[in-house]
Amino acid sequence: MDDNTLVCDVLIVGGGPAGLSVASTLPDDIKTVIVHQDQEIGLPVRTSGGCWMQDVDRLGIPDGMYQRVQTTEAFSDNEHATLAFGDVVPVILDTPSLYQWIAQQSDHKDRTLLLGTKFLSARQRDDGLYESKIRARDKAFDRVISKYIVDASGWHFAVLNALGLVSKPQRLGVGTEYEYPLGDNAPDRALIFVGKKVLSGYGWVFPTVLGTLRVGVGVIQPDTDKSPRELLDAVVKDKAYTDRLGLKLEGEPIVHSGILPSVAYDDRLVFGKVIRVGDSANFATPTLGEGIRICMDLGRLLGEQLGLAVKTGRDRPLKTYERRCRRKLKRDYKWGFHVNMRAAKYTHEDWNASVRRMRHLGPDALVATFRGEFPPLKIARIFLSVIRPYLRSRLRRIRAGKA
Ligand SMILES: Cc1cc2nc3c(=O)[nH]c(=O)nc-3n(C[C@H](O)[C@H](O)[C@H](O)COP(=O)(O)OP(=O)(O)OC[C@H]3O[C@@H](n4cnc5c(N)ncnc54)[C@H](O)[C@@H]3O)c2cc1C
Structure with missing residues (x-):
């Protein structure tokens, strides 16, 4: 040898x-x-580090390696929802x-x-x-x-x-993220954004335990040929858009990028x-x-x-x-x-409807959807919470004699 x-x-x-x-x-x-x-x-950073407090506890991840999130919001082009996760707390990991x-x-x-x-x-x-x-x-x-x-x-x-x-x-999730100083942004507020700015994917805003704010965009390729970096530039340069998200982005960001399979x-x-x-x-x-x-x-x-x-x-x-x-x-x-393939084809109108639905989902169903967990009972609950507002409005129309 x-x-x-x-x-x-x-x-x-x-x-x-x-x-x-x-x-x-x-x-x-x-x-x-x-x-x-x-x-x-752990370097360069290739991930945005979203996780959950229950997993952090179970995995024994020490304090100081994650930031707790108190408020999570979702934005589409015309809709906004504050996500009610109940007792379940999202966290952002400091991956390095x-x-x-x-x-x-x-x-x-x-x-x-x-x-x-x-x-x-x-x-x-x-x-x-x-x-x-x-x-x-x-x-x-x-x-x-x-x-x-x-x-x-x-x-x-x-x-x-x-x-x-x-x-x-051959099908990949491709993401780019800018990490800014936190500045005047809330240290415990996270966002996701969907719609015209990032079709075939989604964007996120995550505060970190290091006093920074990560703003990122991920898309599925080849479902779209757009580069996440170009899409992200279009987001951060659009002052009206970042104002609507309630963001103040200042200083020179550090750039991260990453890829994961989407098959x-x-x-x-x-x-x-x-x-x-x-x-x-x-x-x-x-x-x-x-x-x-x-x-x-x-x-x-x-x-x-x-x-x-x-x-x-x-x-x-x-x-x-x-x-x-x-x-x-x-x-x-x-x-x-199945959800992934459907969402990759969503129009901005579909995303508006999706964020509207998020307002009606109870904590269990919302957490299950975000964690990608679909036991039969939760699927039934998600289905009910989606169908209930529709049935109510049909009933109102029938009562009003419009059906
Ligand atoms: C943009 C983006 C955002 C994400 N956001 C989140 C999130 O918020 N929360 C979450 O939980 N997950 C997130 N993920 C997913 C998460 O990052 C991955 O699931 C996780 O990192 C996978 O870990 P891994 O060890 O399998 O692979 P990786 O983390 O990819 O690690 C594999 C390592 O192997 C090395 N390597 C590759 N080829 C070779 C070679 N030939 N020889 C030697 N070394 C090699 C690479 O350099 C790499 O560092 C995100 C992913 C991306 C791309």
């Missing part, structure tokens, strides 16, 4: 929330290598510090984290081991030999694509000894593209099951991982993707 080769049990490609969460629950003595093409964990915190959870283990290092290709050798080519900026290593590979490379599908297992997604959920996660997790496995909700809490949950699950697989030499724990993910996501994501 030459000096440029690393040998390990598990190679994890991608040091985002999914890959780092896998490493956080792998047993301490399992030799793990993480290759991450960026120079730092969160991801670094997740990384620290495997610092004490037998794991090597290679930053500025890109996975290039892999092949399975006759002895069943995988030989992966990597390119490190410092050229320290160029090969990794591993028993297992975890594809946690996000929308790149780097490993799956290189091994010809699943090709790169139907595919429940095949295990391909022999290659396993996918996170955006490479389509874990973000098809409704809003919220993925961090799901990547953390299911990444931790994969770490535990993969640990068992390495220790016992059996693949059954990996099937358990695949089955539990299917149970958690498949039904919701089928409905969610």
Whole structure:
């Protein structure tokens, strides 16, 4: 074996929330290598960090890594709704510090984290081991030999694509965000905006715990050929529009951009000894593209099951991982993707009607819709809350003799 080769049990490609969460629950003595093409964990920022207090508590995310939101509003071209989430509190995560915190959870283990290092290709050798080519900026290593590979490379599908297992997604959510100083804006008010300015997508305004305000736009390509950056420029330069949203944008913003897959959920996660997790496995909700809490949950699950697989030499724990993910996501994501495909075709009038409906949705139904959760009872409630105002108005018209 030459000096440029690393040998390990598990190679994890991608040091985002999914890959780092896998490493956080792998047993301490399992030799793990993480290759991450960026120079730092969590930077550059590629996500806007929306999440929920209940998940932050459950996942044990420390104070100081998120901003609580007290008021959330939705704007379309002609409508406005204050979103009644009841006791459920949205939060905005500070993802650089969160991801670094997740990384620290495997610092004490037998794991090597290679930053500025890109996975290039892999092949399975006759002895069943995988030989992966990597390119490190410092050229320290160029090969990794591993028993297992975890594809946690996000929308790149780097490993799956290189091994010809699943090709790169062709439909993508593409976002650009400007981060401004908070200035006079409320530190606990978040917005979403939809309509003419951002058809085939939506915009958001999120306050952060660092005293900044993130204004972003995400669209689905190729459903639209518009670039999110151009759309965002048109939003922030339109003073009448930002006044209507109640925003005061001052100072030079920092620019972030990110991409995630926007394709139907595919429940095949295990391909022999290659396993996918996170955006490479389509874990973000098809409704809003919220993925961090799901990547953390299911990444931790994969770490535990993969640990068992390495220790016992059996693949059954990996099937358990695949089955539990299917149970958690498949039904919701089928409905969610249906919503996604419909919403991508909405006209600005459809968005007006949608924001009007949000005013009538009770907290349960509203939270379920935003979280992309559609158990049958909640679907029935959502349906009722949508149909009730229509039935009432029909009844009024019948009573008035106009029907
Ligand atoms: C614009 C936008 C806004 C979003 N907003 C939210 C939100 O508000 N809330 C929320 O919960 N989720 C949000 N998401 C989704 C969320 O960011 C993702 O679901 C989550 O980051 C997925 O984590 P991951 O670890 O699977 O992939 P990523 O976070 O994409 O991490 C994968 C990492 O792998 C690295 N990598 C890729 N290829 C290679 C390679 N060949 N070699 C080495 N390294 C490689 C990449 O550099 C990347 O850092 C948003 C996404 C986008 C694009």
